[in-house]
Amino acid sequence: MTREAPVYIEELTKRESEVLMVFAQEGLTNWQIGERLSISEKTVEKHLSNIYQKLNFASRYEALIWARENLIANK
Secondary structure (H helix, E strand, O other): OOOOOOOOHHHOOHHHHHHHHHHHHHOOOHHHHHHHHOOOHHHHHHHHHHHHHHHOOOOHHHHHHHHHHHHHOOO
């Protein structure tokens, strides 16, 4: 089941968008995302938490599937 694009995706900060793209493209752990973006694992956790809240995702898996279907596929 494909979920509609979140209405508030434009509310993401630039860094939150970067975190979501790296996560979606490569499915990395928080630590790996942090290494890739030169930020701490805790900062990645906070960004992902903000993303889930802003875009109304119930889980990491839901965010990953949506991002891969809507961000990566549309590039």
